[in-house]
Amino acid sequence: VQLQESGPGLVKPSETLSLSCSVSGGSMRSFYWSWVRQTAGKGLEWLGRIYTDHTTNYNPSLESRVSMSVDTYKSQISLKLFSVTAADTAVYYCVRGEIQMQGKWYFDLWGRGTLVIVSS
């Protein structure tokens, strides 16, 4: 299974960051799908997760600005981050989550990541 992020590498301040993650070599079902970003200043930050039934959980620190969606027919998940600022400059990773019997889930597979720079 491979995860491949894609999207614009440069976004203007106040605009919307839009990324996609293509999943190949395996099914999307029975897994959670997350976005994690990495900055030099804040390290690794979990943005949220989505399941194939379209249910989501978002990081409260970003909840008002983030939206995730899933398209199982295209084997893709998408991220939108609204009203971006320079602080949103980061490498964005698509990450698969393995679900355990008791309902807990953990990251098991990461995409290569894509750098997004917010600048005018």
Next chain:
Amino acid sequence: DIQMTQSPSSLSASVGDTVTITCRASRGISNYLAWFQQTPGQAPKSLIYDASSLQSGVPSKFSGSGSGTDFTLTIRSLQPEDFATYYCQQYDSYPWTFGQGTKVDIK
């Protein structure tokens, strides 16, 4: 949010050494802790989940332990490919949070 604190922030070691990294959670997280390895320019790689279970394909030189608030990652017989930054992460309660990382470099 649960704060994850790793120590040390960095350490120097030689090939063949055994090193231990500590991760402390700001409150109890049972054993819902994962460890990741990241080399420069690469994505993190999942090593351990449930504090001590190895991900598929991860060599047994990596081991994890702990429960509650205190956890350790031990790497035996360091090889050149093991020099990297290691992160812990809790998945007990949202939002998932990560430690700040421990950089293991060559002495």
